[in-house]
Amino acid sequence: xxxxxxxxxxxxxxxxxxxxxxxxxxxxxxxxxxxxxxxxxxxxxxxxxxxxxxxxxxxxxxxxxxxxxxxxxxxxxxxxxxxxxxxxxxxxxxxxxxxxxxxxxxxxxxxxxxxxxxxxxxxxxxxxxxxxxxxxxxxxxxxxxxxxxxxxxxxxxxxxxxxxxxxxxxxxxxxxxxxxxxxxxxxxxxxxxxxxxxxxxxxxxxxxxxxxxxxxxxxxxxxxxxxxxxxxxxxxxxxxxxxxxxxxxxxxxxxxxxxxxxxxxxxxxxxxxxxxxxxxxxxxxxxxxxxxxxxxxxxxxxxxxxxxxxxxxxxxxxxxxxxxxxxxxxxxxxxxxxxxxxxxxxxxxxxxxxxxxxxxxxxxxxxxxxxxxxxxxxxxxxxxxxxxxxxxxxxxxxxxxxxxxxxxxxxxxxxxxxxxxxxxxxxxxxxxxxxxxxxxxxxxxxxxxxxxxxxxxxxxxxxxxxxxxxxxxxxxxxxxxxxxxxxxxxxxxxxxxxxxxxxxxxxxxxxxxxxxxxxxxxxxxxxxxxxxxxxxxxxxxxxxxxxxxxxxxxxxxxxxxxxxxxxxxxxxxxxxxxxxxxxxxxxxxxxxxxxxxxxxxxxxxxxxxxxxxxxxxxxxxxxxxxxxxxxxxxxxxxxxxxxxxxxxxxxxxxxxxxxxxxxxxxxxxxxxxxxxx
Amino acid sequence: xxxxxxxxxxxxxxxxxxxxxxxxxxxxxxxxxxxxxxxxxxxxxxxxxxxxxxxxxxxxxxxxxxxxxxxxxxxxxxxxxxxxxxxxxxxxxxxxxxxxxxxxxxxxxxxxxxxxxxxxxxxxxxxxxxxxxxxxxxxxxxxxxxxxxxxxxxxxxxxxxxxxxxxxxxxxxxxxxxxxxxxxxxxxxxxxxxxxxxxxxxxxxxxxxxxxxxxxxxxxxxxxxxxxxxxxxxxxxxxxxxxxxxxxxx
Numbered sequence: 045x046x047x048x049x050x051x052x053x054x055x056x057x058x059x060x061x062x063x064x065x066x067x068x069x070x071x072x073x074x075x076x077x078x079x080x081x082x083x084x085x086x087x088x089x090x091x092x093x094x095x096x097x098x099x100x101x102x103x104x105x106x107x108x109x110x111x112x113x114x115x116x117x118x119x120x121x122x123x124x125x126x127x128x129x130x131x132x133x134x135x136x137x138x139x140x141x142x143x144x145x146x147x148x149x150x151x152x153x154x155x156x157x158x159x160x161x162x163x164x165x166x167x168x169x170x171x172x173x174x175x176x177x178x179x180x181x182x183x184x185x186x187x188x189x190x191x192x193x194x195x196x197x198x199x200x201x202x203x204x205x206x207x208x209x210x211x212x213x214x215x216x217x218x219x220x221x222x223x224x225x226x227x228x229x230x231x232x233x234x235x236x237x238x239x240x241x242x243x244x245x246x247x248x249x250x251x252x253x254x255x256x257x258x259x260x261x262x263x264x265x266x267x268x269x270x271x272x273x274x275x276x277x278x279x280x281x282x283x284x285x286x287x288x289x290x291x292x293x294x295x296x297x298x299x300x301x302x303x304x305x306x307x308x309x310x311x312x313x314x315x316x317x318x319x320x321x322x323x324x325x326x327x328x329x330x331x332x333x334x335x336x337x338x339x340x341x342x343x344x345x346x347x348x349x350x351x352x353x354x355x356x357x358x359x360x361x362x363x364x365x366x367x368x369x370x371x372x373x374x375x376x377x378x379x380x381x382x383x384x385x386x387x388x389x390x391x392x393x394x395x396x397x398x399x400x401x402x403x404x405x406x407x408x409x410x411x412x413x414x415x416x417x418x419x420x421x422x423x424x425x426x427x428x429x430x431x432x433x434x435x436x437x438x439x440x441x442x443x444x445x446x447x448x449x450x451x452x453x454x455x456x457x458x459x460x461x462x463x464x465x466x467x468x469x470x471x472x473x474x475x476x477x478x479x480x481x482x483x484x485x486x487x488x489x490x491x492x493x494x495x496x497x498x499x500x501x502x503x504x505x506x507x508x509x510x511x512x513x514x515x516x517x518x519x520x521x522x523x524x525x526x527x528x529x530x531x532x533x534x535x536x537x538x539x540x541x542x543x544x545x546x547x548x549x550x551x552x553x554x555x556x557x558x559x560x561x562x563x564x565x566x567x568x569x570x571x572x573x574x575x576x577x578x579x580x581x582x583x584x585x586x587x588x589x590x591x592x593x594x595x596x597x598x599x600x601x602x603x604x605x606x607x608x609x610x611x612x613x614x615x616x617x618x619x620x621x622x623x624x625x626x627x628x629x630x631x632x633x634x635x636x637x638x639x640x641x642x643x644x645x646x647x648x649x650x651x652x653x654x655x656x657x658x659x660x661x662x663x664x665x666x667x668x669x670x671x672x673x674x675x676x677x678x679x680x681x682x683x684x685x686x687x688x689x690x691x692x693x694x695x696x697x698x699x700x701x702x703x704x705x706x707x708x709x710x711x712x713x714x715x716x717x718x719x720x721x
Numbered sequence: 722x723x724x725x726x727x728x729x730x731x732x733x734x735x736x737x738x739x740x741x742x743x744x745x746x747x748x749x750x751x752x753x754x755x756x757x758x759x760x761x762x763x764x765x766x767x768x769x770x771x772x773x774x775x776x777x778x779x780x781x782x783x784x785x786x787x788x789x790x791x792x793x794x795x796x797x798x799x800x801x802x803x804x805x806x807x808x809x810x811x812x813x814x815x816x817x818x819x820x821x822x823x824x825x826x827x828x829x830x831x832x833x834x835x836x837x838x839x840x841x842x843x844x845x846x847x848x849x850x851x852x853x854x855x856x857x858x859x860x861x862x863x864x865x866x867x868x869x870x871x872x873x874x875x876x877x878x879x880x881x882x883x884x885x886x887x888x889x890x891x892x893x894x895x896x897x898x899x900x901x902x903x904x905x906x907x908x909x910x911x912x913x914x915x916x917x918x919x920x921x922x923x924x925x926x927x928x929x930x931x932x933x934x935x936x937x938x939x940x941x942x943x944x945x946x947x948x949x950x951x952x953x954x955x956x957x958x959x960x961x962x963x964x965x966x967x968x969x970x971x
Contacts, residue, residue: 108796135800 053227056219063211071204082196083161090192093123094169094185102171104140105133105181113140120185128186131171134179147188157197158189165189229257237264285359287337288344296358296366300416301423303370308417313379317367317387318430319347319411322442323594324363325519329561330598331403338400339407350393351386366427379415380447387411387445395443408443410434415447435459438517462511463518465500470527474499477531479551479706482671483697485690488547489710491584493554493693494532495700496524516556525559526568533576533583535703539710540578548710552584552614552635557591561598566605573609580609584635586616592627600631607632614671619659628666636663638689640674646683653687660688749786749808749945751777751933752793752801757883758907758969759812759830759931762792772969773812773829777933779961780952805938808945812931814865822937824946827953828930830966834866835902836921839890844897849925850875856896859889869926870899883908891917901929903970 047053097116104113113131117140120129130141165187173179232250249265251257283295291299300316307314321327321343328336340363347365348357356368369386373379390411398405412434416426429448437446469475476499479492498506515521532551559565573580585606592599592615603613614635615628619642638659642652656672663670672684675694684692701709753769755762761771769790781788790811793801801807803822814832815825836853838844844856850873860867862879870877877899880886887909889895898905902920909915933949935942956962 106797107794108800109794133800135804 055222056215059218060215063215067207067211071207075200079160083163086163086192090125090167090187094167094183098169098171098183101131101183102173105131105171106173108133110139117142124191125187126185127188130184133181134173147190154190154194154197158193161193163189163192233261288341288359290344291356291358293360296356296368297423299356300368304417304423312371312374313376314370314372314416315379315383316414316416316426316430317411318434319365319409321363322408322410335400335403339405342398343394346393347390350389376415383413387413410437410442411445412437413445413447459514462514466511466515466520469498470523475527477703478700479703480693480700481698482691482693485685490547491550491552493552494528496528516558521556522559522562525556528553529569530572533572533578536578536582537576539707545710550582550584552586554586554616560587560591561595566602569606570609580611584612584614586614588616589618596627603632619655633668635669635671638670638672643672643674643680646680648683648686657687747786750789750791751809751811752791752798752807753811754795756812757904772966773931775965776829776962777811780949780956783952783955784948786948802936805936807936808939809935811933813934814929815932824935824937824942826933826946827950828932830931831928832901832931833928834869834923834926837898837900837905838896838919840917840919847921850923853897858897858899859886859895860899861886866900887912
């Protein structure tokens with residue numbers, strides 16, 4: 045900063061200019077006022093001096109005493125204001141005359157003030173002699189006006205000069221005071237701010253007085269502290285998960301990136317473990333988000349306890365966690381062994397029951413593991429591989445760990461493609477409902493199972509096994525499930541209008557567990573029924589055994605509500621799940637569907653036949669209809685009939701057909717195998 | 722016979738007076754300085770008086786003219802007389818330089834110069850003015866009598882007034898106070914030291930006459946002089962003149 049920019053200098057300039065201006069104006073005013081005063085004063089003083097001598101002059105004149113008169117006139121001119129004096133007697137004769145030197149020529153400002161003051165240069169004072177008005181002498185005095193004025197002029201100049209000098213001195217003093225009292229402390233404070241800004245911590249105070257600057261410093265310090273706290277908070281928010289206090293995705297990515305470089309240089313290996321909580325959504329939806337959050341915190345804490353001290357456990361989002369295990373070995377094998385150990389410990393620890401707000405939860409996790417560094421792979425690649433391995437675990441039954449390999453990548457890529465395609469499938473009307481008839485012993489079509497197909501614009505027809513799991517995992521199942529119900533009801537209504545055979549009673553629709561436990565499922569179904577003016581009795585919902593077991597309370601309540609609308613319920617794939625007979629008796633079930641695995645190649649007297657027989661007896665006892673799925677031969681049908689099953693579904697009667705084809709066959713009351721188109 | 726002569730004188734005087742009265746004012750003012758006993762600017766009554774003043778008043782009174790006497794500084798008197806602004810003054814001596822602007826009356830009185838000394842000092846035989854050369858002499862500053870000292874080569878000092886002169890011979894180291902004896906006697910009487918002084922006349926000093934001096938340029942100045950002289954004669958004839966003098970000089 046140049047010296048001109050200093051506050052003190054700038055202020056001093058202003059003060060100087062202002063002081064000089066004010067001083068100049070006030071001096072002018074003062075001089076102007078003094079002029080009139082000075083004129084009066086000078087004239088008064090001159091008259092006083094003359095008056096002082098008047099008595100002596102009058103006495104001298106009366107006595108015609110020349111000597112005394114001369115003394116008086118000499119006395120007058122001894123006053124430098126007068127350069128000539130004479131005393132005239134009453135006879136008109138000069139009694140005395142005294143002359144000093146002629147007035148000298150004065151400098152220009154004296155001449156100027158001489159003109160301005162306008163003091164007479166000649167005074168004539170009458171003398172009254174012996175108190176007689178008839179005898180009058182006079183005193184003549186000539187004034188050296190220049191001398192008189194000079195004093196005033198010099199005083200005016202001196203006043204102006206001293207004013208200027210005092211102003212300058214004052215300005216200088218103010219400059220010093222301002223510099224020392226203001227500019228320097230402010231400069232010190234600026235340097236102080238720069239210093240602690242660079243060093244990132246507060247230095248010793250540059251100013252310790254209790255005034256505005258001291259207050260300013262305190263404000264800086266407070267603001268800096270707040271900034272520090274805000275930065276710390278921001279850092280925490282930016283790099284840590286607010287719920288679990290674990291490092292977040294961003295933090296983990298940065299750490300992993302650094303570790304990859306370090307491991308590349310040191311030629312050591314580490315591992316990334318990507319895990320999530322199995323069925324977390326179910327837990328979250330059923331017990332509430334607050335329980336779900338506490339569960340996540342518990343998971344995070346347990347995971348942090350299990351992993352090595354130098355490892356990093358982070359929460360990636362939702363119920364997903366990523367653990368970074370650095371320095372796990374000099375070779376891939378040793379690293380893999382260490383990672384397996386950690387993964388096993390993690391599985392074990394996280395499987396232990398958790399008491400969350402009085403709820404005892406049994407959780408499992410699925411872990412995908414990827415080793416690093418990998419050739420050509422960066423941080424995100426490694427995380428993606430671990431994620432891919434995770435999905436393999438999920439697909440394989442969960443509650444396990446899996447190392448990434450290349451095949452997984454292919455599957456993961458394909459899965460991603462399906463997931464992305466599903467997002468637009470509904471909007472693009474790529475989904476279709478096919479129907480497989482359900483036949484009674486008399487060969488009548490009493491119902492049909494609605495089956496979803498995806499007519500992909502590139503891949504062609506995709507079956508539910510290839511995309512429903514992806515839909516379930518990607519959270520699209522509810523939308524797809526609702527569409528199935530909506531489409532089924534629409535078609536039913538259309539068929540009703542067109543005409544349905546009397547024996548055709550219902551359409552059966554598969555409902556996924558996630559769809560069923562959805563909070564709005566009942567309301568959605570009821571609205572669809574009303575919208576399409578379909579009786580609930582024409583709708584049958586197929587649910588799995590395992591869903592009943594895992595969500596018994598919710599299932600029973602929803603089933604009861606839907607039952608009020610006449611909707612019937614069938615247990616799909618009965619015999620393959622974990623349902624208990626007690627659950628069966630307490631639920632409003634209408635149909636047991638024997639899983640195809642028991643029907644395939646069914647022979648009388650076989651173990652499967654025994655199971656089928658038990659299932660049929662159970663159904664009968666519980667007043668449920670029993671339908672056998674996957675009937676593909678007449679022998680199977682015959683055996684089933686012998687065992688007491690009178691309702692069938694399978695290729696023997698018909699493959700699943702497109703809706704219009706199904707309806708056509710339904711109306712014609714015949715079923716042939718239709719080729720897939 | 723004697724009575725007849727007196728009567729004739731009265732008639733003549735009256736006749737002359739009547740002639741002289743034509744054009745003369747009935748009131749006239751003269752100005753004096755303080756020169757006792759001749760001229761006293763303020764007596765015990767606060768009025769001007771003095772031997773010569775009384776004589777002048779009396780003389781003009783004889784001629785039915787009222788003469789007022791006022792005080793004025795000497796130089797002013799002279800200048801005024803020169804200008805004809807005042808009638809004149811009293812008790813001034815006749816000098817050549819005054820003839821130009823003054824008319825002089827008959828003598829009213831005289832000044833007799835004397836060497837005044839303290840009686841106890843016993844100054845030596847002094848008979849001539851020049852004898853004073855061996856003594857320390859003072860005279861009143863500015864007075865004409867000092868010319869006599871100068872003329873006779875007698876060194877002298879000056880003093881402010883008669884009183885100071887008397888004091889200087891009594892109490893200072895002054896031997897002789899050169900002044901008129903009449904004025905000095907009068908002042909010493911006032912001072913109460915008359916008996917301490919010795920007055921030594923000079924054989925070579927003649928008395929100086931004192932006149933009524935009229936300003937020549939003053940209106941009817943000549944008539945005034947004539948009238949006064951007539952009046953003065955009457956006073957001398959009827960004895961008033963002597964009585965006035967004895968009142969002041971004894």
